[in-house]
Amino acid sequence: MIKIDKVIKNYQNGETEVKALRGVSLEIQKGEFTSIAGPSGSGKTTLLNLIGCIDKLDLGEISIKGEKVSSMNKKEKTSFRRQNLGFIFQTYNLIPVLSAYENVAFVLSLLDVSEKDVHTRTMNVLKEVGLEGMEDRKPAKLSGGQQQRVAIARALVKDPEIVLADEPTANLDSTTGEDILKLMKSMNEKLGTTFIFSTHDPMVMDYAGRIVLLHDGLIKSDKNRR
Amino acid sequence: MKFLISLAFKNLTRYRRRTLITAGAIAVGIMMFIMIDSMLRGAEYESVRNLKWYETASARIYNSEYWENRHQMPLDINITDYKEKVQKLEEKGYTAAPRISFSGELILNVIDFGEDGSMPIEVTAIDPQRDFEVFHFKDTLVEGRFLQPGEDGILLGSWFAEDIGAKVGAWVTVVTRGNGGFYQSMDLEIVGILNCPNPNVNRSLLMMPISTASDYLEMEGAATEINIRLADNANVKAETAKIKSITGNNSLSVYSWEDLAFDFLAIAEAKRGGSSMILVLIFIIAAVGISNTMLMAIFERTRELGMMRALGMSDSSIRLTFMFEAMGIGLIGSIMGVTLGICINFYVVNVGFDFGFMLRDIDIGYRIQSVMRGVWNFDTTAIAFLAGIIITTIVALLPTRRALRMDIPSCLRS
Ligand SMILES: Nc1ncnc2c1ncn2[C@@H]1O[C@H](COP(=O)(O)OP(=O)(O)O)[C@@H](O)[C@H]1O
Ligand SMILES: [Mg+2]
Numbered sequence: 001m002i003k004i005d006k007v008i009k010n011y012q013n014g015e016t017e018v019k020a021l022r023g024v025s026l027e028i029q030k031g032e033f034t035s036i037a038g039p040s041g042s043g044k045t046t047l048l049n050l051i052g053c054i055d056k057l058d059l060g061e062i063s064i065k066g067e068k069v070s071s072m073n074k075k076e077k078t079s080f081r082r083q084n085l086g087f088i089f090q091t092y093n094l095i096p097v098l099s100a101y102e103n104v105a106f107v108l109s110l111l112d113v114s115e116k117d118v119h120t121r122t123m124n125v126l127k128e129v130g131l132e133g134m135e136d137r138k139p140a141k142l143s144g145g146q147q148q149r150v151a152i153a154r155a156l157v158k159d160p161e162i163v164l165a166d167e168p169t170a171n172l173d174s175t176t177g178e179d180i181l182k183l184m185k186s187m188n189e190k191l192g193t194t195f196i197f198s199t200h201d202p203m204v205m206d207y208a209g210r211i212v213l214l215h216d217g218l219i220k221s222d223k224n225r226r
Numbered sequence: 227m228k229f230l231i232s233l234a235f236k237n238l239t240r241y242r243r244r245t246l247i248t249a250g251a252i253a254v255g256i257m258m259f260i261m262i263d264s265m266l267r268g269a270e271y272e273s274v275r276n277l278k279w280y281e282t283a284s285a286r287i288y289n290s291e292y293w294e295n296r297h298q299m300p301l302d303i304n305i306t307d308y309k310e311k312v313q314k315l316e317e318k319g320y321t322a323a324p325r326i327s328f329s330g331e332l333i334l335n336v337i338d339f340g341e342d343g344s345m346p347i348e349v350t351a352i353d354p355q356r357d358f359e360v361f362h363f364k365d366t367l368v369e370g371r372f373l374q375p376g377e378d379g380i381l382l383g384s385w386f387a388e389d390i391g392a393k394v395g396a397w398v399t400v401v402t403r404g405n406g407g408f409y410q411s412m413d414l415e416i417v418g419i420l421n422c423p424n425p426n427v428n429r430s431l432l433m434m435p436i437s438t439a440s441d442y443l444e445m446e447g448a449a450t451e452i453n454i455r456l457a458d459n460a461n462v463k464a465e466t467a468k469i470k471s472i473t474g475n476n477s478l479s480v481y482s483w484e485d486l487a488f489d490f491l492a493i494a495e496a497k498r499g500g501s502s503m504i505l506v507l508i509f510i511i512a513a514v515g516i517s518n519t520m521l522m523a524i525f526e527r528t529r530e531l532g533m534m535r536a537l538g539m540s541d542s543s544i545r546l547t548f549m550f551e552a553m554g555i556g557l558i559g560s561i562m563g564v565t566l567g568i569c570i571n572f573y574v575v576n577v578g579f580d581f582g583f584m585l586r587d588i589d590i591g592y593r594i595q596s597v598m599r600g601v602w603n604f605d606t607t608a609i610a611f612l613a614g615i616i617i618t619t620i621v622a623l624l625p626t627r628r629a630l631r632m633d634i635p636s637c638l639r640s
Contacts, residue, residue: 045635054633054635054638078538079538080538081538082537082539087536091529093638095233095530097233097239098233106233109228109229110537154537
């Protein structure tokens with residue numbers, strides 16, 4: 001499903017070069033619930049950005065569903081993300097002027113989905129994430145956990161093959177964070193969506209099916225917990 | 227698309243105060259545009275009217291050699307037997323008035339004016355019966371009475387009268403050279419004072435009966451010019467050609483009011499150029515305002531933009547969203563500006579601004595004595611409305627381009 005092959009990524013930080021990824025190879029199968037773990041600065045975000053086709057690697061190759069990311073141009077990447085990838089962010093990144101419903105439906109408006117389908121699919125996914133009855137609330141009227149639920153609904157509404165989540169629980173207290181992980185896990189089981197999420201929270205480990213531990217831009221360990 | 231528009235308009239409500247301030251700046255620009263344009267058009271419209279009514283008539287016949295020498299106001303380059311020519315013109319349905327214009331010296335005596343004095347002047351000798359048919363001096367009498375044919379009387383413009391301290395009933399002497407070059411002096415009684423709305427005329431007007439002048443100057447039935455009034459909607463070019471053929475005389479030439487007032491028209495043209503500079507300036511200021519506002523809006527939403535781009539929203543859709551947002555601000559500004567502009571224009575058109583304090587002594591080219599009034603112009607209002615929307619929409623493109631050049635991870639990290 002996802003094949004990461006000897007990926008190297010450097011950042012230019014003024015005069016100095018920061019080696020964010022120093023040769024990472026990894027294969028992720030369809031339906032896996034994978035955690036990218038590691039301390040701050042170890043390269044988690046960089047790796048997720050590369051898989052998410054929003055950053056360019058320096059060396060190596062990533063292919064998703066058999067497609068080489070490096071051979072896609074900007075337009076093709078945008079379209080690829082639109083069709084295949086869902087994103088969940090640490091800071092939720094909801095549009096404050098839109099209701100929960102509109103924040104989710106927005107994703108479908110980018111795709112060729114009929115208005116009727118937009119409605120049923122949005123209502124369904126909001127129900128799945130436990131936000132029934134809160135569709136009309138603006139983000140400011142929702143708790144952090146509820147906002148992240150909207151974000152999960154937003155990521156899942158288009159039924160993508162892969163959902164990428166960069167530290168989805170980092171802004172939440174531990175109970176709420178756990179609820180969010182449980183929700184993600186249940187969606188993974190129910191829909192078969194591939195989840196890749198980063199974290200530096202040890203609690204997360206209990207839920208992950210596989211834990212890839214990064215350290216200084218290299219994979220330190222890769223454990224399958226099944 | 228529907229979603230983009232609704233998002234753009236919802237974004238407008240995010241910072242209501244900023245939206246309103248920016249729209250307000252645009253509105254002020256549009257209002258000024260409407261107001262200034264209205265006043266300039268009004269001034270020009272009224273100037274043209276006052277030119278035709280008091281200075282040039284619609285068209286004028288001169289001896290063909292007169293134009294070159296017009297500054298000397300020669301009496302010997304004239305239209306002979308003007309009565310016959312006027313009659314011919316009237317038979318063809320034209321309203322015509324002969325005049326003799328000449329220059330001379332005005333002598334003021336110590337008894338009527340407190341001290342002796344003299345000054346160069348230009349005198350217009352008119353046919354008291356016909357002149358009112360062509361020119362509009364009828365309603366301008368403020369003191370005394372109009373001229374009677376053949377009398378030794380003179381009318382003064384009220385500013386001129388004020389300047390020399392003239393009163394109705396006083397006597398003045400006009401010294402000039404008659405037709406042939408002999409010296410002549412005429413004692414004339416001031417019979418009336420006219421307040422002419424055309425300041426250039428009111429500043430210098432001296433009018434006497436044509437028959438009196440004709441006798442004193444030995445014109446032998448000749449006039450220096452014949453003035454013609456045409457309907458407001460007349461095709462002046464076609465009419466002058468027709469008049470020329472009626473005179474059937476190669477020694478005469480016909481000039482339209484545009485020929486006669488070419489210097490005014492040149493000034494008006496230059497003024498229009500200058501004022502469009504002011505308008506451009508107003509719009510630049512509004513454009514800077516909107517570009518700044520959009521820059522702030524985009525800067526504040528960088529992370530949101532990163533999210534939308536990550537989720538697969540295309541650059542063109544993002545650009546469109548910001549353009550719609552700017553368009554919304556432009557629309558609010560345009561509606562406010564046009565509304566304000568129309569309200570103010572009611573005042574500008576019906577009451578106007580009194581520049582009398584300035585126009586009394588300074589000739590700015592416009593033939594307006596004191597109150598400058600505007601005119602309604604639908605085109606200007608429509609252009610201002612559309613310009614407000616189009617300019618803001620286009621200006622929003624620049625900051626959007628900047629935001630889209632940033633890579634997505636940087637957007638998300640900000
Ligand atoms: N845009 C960037 N410019 C310079 N250095 C960067 C940039 N992004 C990340 N880095 C550096 O790359 C390394 C890995 O960063 P990151 O992938 O964000 O780690 P993590 O997400 O695990 O905290 C860090 O040392 C970080 O400072
Ligand atoms: Mg990170």
